[in-house]
Amino acid sequence: MVTMTLPDWLAPYRDLMRGKAGPAQQQAVLRQLVWPLLGIALFLLLWHWAAQNIQTSLGQFPGPATVWEQTQALYQEHREGRQREAAFHERQEKYIETRLAQQPDWQPVRRDYTGAPTFFDQVGTSLITVMSGFLLASALAIPLGIVVGLSAGVHAAVNPLIQIFKPVSPLAWLPLVTMVVSAVYTSSDPWLAKSFLTSMFTVTLCCLWPTLLNTAVGVTSVSSDLTNVSRVLRLNAFEHVRRIVLPSALPMMFTGLRLSLGIAWMVLIAAEMLAQNPGLGKFVWDEFQNGSSQSLGRIMVAVQVIGLIGFLLDRLMLALQRFLVWDKSAAQR
């Protein structure tokens, strides 16, 4: 028997549908629907008004209408890109056929499409890169954070390093990462592109710290009652971490992870812009360099998408936290 329970925030609407329109429901609708919509509408108006009054050398600053237009144009370009891709593959098949007729012992190789990535391709690239960098950072930071939290000695040893590396800007890491990746990763037929690795490692280096610190703090603040329980039960180190430390530290860890993911996303765009690595950052930089009358509008679309994705990533982490953490009240907002 499966019971469907509505999320709390939907309850007022259910009540309204059932004809229960009390002050509580009105309050909820105001808070969740009316005020936010009002805020957005006001923002759009303000934006529209401000845009009309800013003249740049590339024309008027893009307002909401221009952005909407450019969004559609970008979608159209994406569809055209896909058609080109299909045509490319068709031509390639013909090439393979012709060449095989002339050189029967040739082993045909099918190449990926060589055309320019569309805006949506770039969004995809950025998402993959940010998740890779973030997962790598988490895989390093969580275990390290646990060790740092459990041992005062390790904490004392590592803390100065954390404090020094934490504030380093991605723009400072990037040249180092680029050079190291170029020097170390010298496969002639690389499985992963160098540009992907440099973006990813830069993201990792920058978003490691919040998770590390918060995990350590979370681990340190396990209540002494629980630690005593663990002693009484004679849990071994592994079991102690799994059953006592992790569950109590989880809320703090998630605070760190959410901060990290936010940083990862911001760092990635900056790194892509600076290093011209594929992704949304490169899209923005290319458009800036194009200097066409549509460039600002297209950059504005990218800005909105970057913001929206950042927001959705945060929500994703929140949902994960709600799912994994026993103390649901810790996962508010």
Next chain:
Amino acid sequence: MLAGLVAIPALAETVGWPEKAELKFGFIKLTDMAPLAVAYEKGYFEEEGLFVTLEAQANWKVLLDRVIDGQLDGAHMLAGQPLGATIGYGTQAHIITAFSMDLNGNGITVSNDVWQAMKASLPEQDGKPLHPIKADALKPVVEAYRKEGKTFRMGMVFPVSTHNYELRYWLAAGGLNPGFYAPHKGDTSGQLQADVLLSVTPPPQMPATLEAGTIHGYCVGEPWNQQAVFKGIGVPVITDYEIWKNNPEKVFGVSKAWADKYPNTHIRVVKALIRAAKWLDENDNANRAEAVKILARPNYVGADEEVIANSMTGTFEYEKGDIRPVPDFNVFFRHNATYPYYSDAIWYLTQMRRWGQISESKPDSWYLQTAQKVYRPDVYAAAAKALIDEGKMSAADFPDFENEDGFKPPQSEFIDGITYDGRHPNTYLNQFPIGLKDGDRL
């Protein structure tokens, strides 16, 4: 879509199969990258069995570094880049070129204020300033700046760029010293003894930098001079066609190691590029309108069509409204524009010497040897012959390879009237009033 209509012909066996089929070429957002875009869009690369990705680069330095470390197989380069890298100015690496991408295509733009000050002293004809405008007209402006204790700054795109040499040539011809380099003393600013301070700005950022007032003028390729006119940021005063008629401009560069490893691929790339260049100039530039449409795509140059069209279709707009015909503003194929002449390479080397990037004076033989190390007409000839054999081009399209020694006849159409003969670089250098001569050392 364009390429979709091109059927793949029999893959003629005059050149062997490509050793490497997946290639990535870099370019800078400038209209003279057109042969690359056209070779891609018209399917010329694919007809050679090459699957090419074209990728815009942030600036010339990044582009060169990526060719050297192998992230790029080749790139649209400043003619000075393979030469500079090979002789070890800036970055040391052996880069070669077998294909010159175009003639002309640059301009010098000054800010509106500077233009107003210059305009006062310019002779007029039919109510318009008489062209070509020499730097003599700029000299009083620069002096006025100095009196006020301000420095006069101009932008160019890279230390070994055509633009650097053209800007210096124009300034020096007008009696303004653009400054010297002294790499043996560790001075690579190029501002020793300078009347005008030149510095590097990436091409697409030129108009914005001028607008911000960081520089007072610049020398850059298209569309960034026309962009300044369209946006009311500045006024182009002269094109490089008027500084040196039909000067060699960009080249397609690859690393020597790459070329040695993939000889057939290299020839096939050059084949595709030659066809693209021919397409661009065919029937009196009949295809230019289509080329403009291609270049205006955001993944290539990306500027507005009308801005790109201004220079690509044989006109050039100086002061707003002052549109004049410059039919050879961009030459991609005629006048043997694509052939890698040693004399072109040697001219760049003379300018490196003139401004001190080459600290020591060199014998004439060194100039030729260096040119031969970098410029590879043999690869070009192999590509051209293959195209002739396949019936895609005719022998009349090319120089007579049997008797070609790589030297253009002495050229005298420079703004200062000095004659250049590539066989005698030191004699050439000794004629300049401003610049290092044989035996000079800073």
